[in-house]
Amino acid sequence: MSDFYPVDEKSEWSMLLALQDPDTGLALAPPRARWEARTTETEVCFQLIPGYFMRDRDDGIRSRLAEIAAASGRRLTEFQIRPRIVAHAVQPNLSPSPRIKNVIAVGSGKGGVGKSTMTVNLALSLQAMGARVGILDADVYGPSMPAMLGLTGRPESPDNRSIEPMRAFGVEAMSVGLLVDVDSPMIWRGPMATSALMQLFNDTLWGELDYLLIDLPPGTGDIQLTLAQKIPVAGAVIVTTPQEIATLDARKALKMFEKVQVPVLGIVENMAVHICTQCGHAEHLFGEGGGQAMAEQYAVPLLGSLPLAIGIRQQGDAGQPIAVADPASAAAQAYRRAAIMLTALLASRPRVPTTIASALL
Numbered sequence: 198m199s200d201f202y203p204v205d206e207k208s209e210w211s212m213l214l215a216l217q218d219p220d221t222g223l224a225l226a227p228p229r230a231r232w233e234a235r236t237t238e239t240e241v242c243f244q245l246i247p248g249y250f251m252r253d254r255d256d257g258i259r260s261r262l263a264e265i266a267a268a269s270g271r272r273l274t275e276f277q278i279r280p281r282i283v284a285h286a287v288q289p290n291l292s293p294s295p296r297i298k299n300v301i302a303v304g305s306g307k308g309g310v311g312k313s314t315m316t317v318n319l320a321l322s323l324q325a326m327g328a329r330v331g332i333l334d335a336d337v338y339g340p341s342m343p344a345m346l347g348l349t350g351r352p353e354s355p356d357n358r359s360i361e362p363m364r365a366f367g368v369e370a371m372s373v374g375l376l377v378d379v380d381s382p383m384i385w386r387g388p389m390a391t392s393a394l395m396q397l398f399n400d401t402l403w404g405e406l407d408y409l410l411i412d413l414p415p416g417t418g419d420i421q422l423t424l425a426q427k428i429p430v431a432g433a434v435i436v437t438t439p440q441e442i443a444t445l446d447a448r449k450a451l452k453m454f455e456k457v458q459v460p461v462l463g464i465v466e467n468m469a470v471h472i473c474t475q476c477g478h479a480e481h482l483f484g485e486g487g488g489q490a491m492a493e494q495y496a497v498p499l500l501g502s503l504p505l506a507i508g509i510r511q512q513g514d515a516g517q518p519i520a521v522a523d524p525a526s527a528a529a530q531a532y533r534r535a536a537i538m539l540t541a542l543l544a545s546r547p548r549v550p551t552t553i554a555s556a557l558l
Contacts, residue, residue: 201244204232212265213243219257220534221541229544241266242275248544250280250326252537280327282407284549287429288458293549297331297406299431301543302424302459306446308415311467312436313341314513315503316412318529319434321520322536324367328407331362331369333397335424336414337390340374347516348375359400366521371401391423398428408540415446417453425457432462432543434500439469439487451495462500462542464492465535469502498542501535504528 204210214226223229230247243262259276266273284298294300303319305312316332324330334342343349346365352375353361362369373393403409411428414420424430433454437447447464454461466488492499503509506528512519520529 201233201235201242204234208234209269210234210243210265213262216258216261218247218251218537218541220252220537223541223545225258228548229541236271239271240274241269241271243273243277245276245278246281247278247541248281248283249537249540250282250323250328251278252326252533282328285431285543286547286549287431288425291427291429293429293431294403294409296403297409299407299543300409300411300429301462301539302411302413302430302433302454303436304413304421304433304450304454305415305436305443306417306448306450307443308339310436310438310443310447311503311509312415313345313412314509314518315434315436315465315467315532316410317342317345317513317518318509318520318532319536319539320368320408320410321366321518322529322533323408323540325520325524325533326536328540329405330367331371331403331406331409333401333409333411334370334372334374335394335397335411335420337373337393337420338414340372342370342372342412343374344516345513345518346370348372351375355402359402360397362401362403366518369404369406371397373397388419391419394420394423395427417449421450421453422457425454425459430459432460432546434462434539435464435497436467437464437488437491438467441487444487444491447491448495451491451497460546461495461497462539462546463498464488465500466502468505471505474507498538500538500542501531503531503535 204213213232216225217223218225225245230245233244235242262276263273282298284293287293303312303316320330320332332342334340348363348365348370352363362371363375435447435451437443451461488502489499508523508526509519509528512522519526520532523529
């Protein structure tokens with residue numbers, strides 16, 4: 198059988214470009230994904246190379262491929278999904294990090310909307326699908342990542358200047374909370390806080406990462422401005438609850454990212470509905486549809502709506518996030534769908550030019 202060759206609009210297999218990812222509803226076509234084929238007179242093999250990690254569930258796609266092969270008089274003998282994560286464009290005048298392909302900022306307009314919990318579970322969902330992931334806790338005044346990830350102790354420094362990231366559940370992590378006593382308040386002015394952010398980003402010995410998620414503090418202050426000006430960010434996620442007062446502040450965060458030329462990849466609506474564990478009654482404690490309305494107003498995708506579930510809180514407090522503690526739960530599956538949608542939309546963004554990407558390797 199011959200080698201694989203690319204499929205394009207002029208290929209006999211051009212119908213592959215119309216197939217959709219069952220989790221996102223997005224076409225499996227460039228720039229998000231590409232197809233390759235290998236054929237004989239009686240057999241065909243297909244290879245899908247998405248720019249993100251798809252769910253390990255290809256039965257629907259495989260059966261459609263078998264139908265397409267049969268229509269050509271051939272038999273489908275092999276189908277592989279081989280993700281290839283590349284670096285995507287960042288803000289003008291900044292260059293991508295040499296060891297981190299894509300930095301994703303997770304922000305909110307106000308506190309208390311579950312942003313840190315969202316960051317952790319999105320990161321762990323991506324790691325479970327095969328991505329190399331890190332988390333940077335940029336909330337220097339209220340660092341919560343160590344507790345959420347069950348991390349204790351201090352990170353090591355091989356040369357008294359750089360810092361080894363700590364690891365939890367296969368994810369690299371760094372937080373100022375790992376460097377100070379748990380009860381010590383960070384009584385810092387803005388310049389000290391922003392300096393700490395840059396040190397954590399630049400001096401941490403991150404591995405070769407596909408994604409680094411940065412958990413931002415609430416609001417649109419010094420930390421966010423420093424990130425926008427000095428850290429190469431491929432995209433941002435806005436976390437809100439359906440409550441009107443939350444979406445008012447989330448809109449400010451969204452507009453801030455737009456002004457500093459960081460693309461907003463989507464909005465995640467947290468605490469969207471509560472299901473009673475006793476009777477199964479569904480109740481929208483924080484209102485209904487606020488995230489969807491905001492997404493429609495600003496023409497930004499809604500990545501998902503997450504429930505208000507006691508398991509999310511319990512597992513987070515125990516340092517065992519629900520994405521790893523109960524991956525089959527409805528909440529964990531919702532996080533995974535949001536992570537897939539997030540990275541699929543990032544894969545649709547412009548890439549770093551090949552010459553620059555090669556220079557960074």
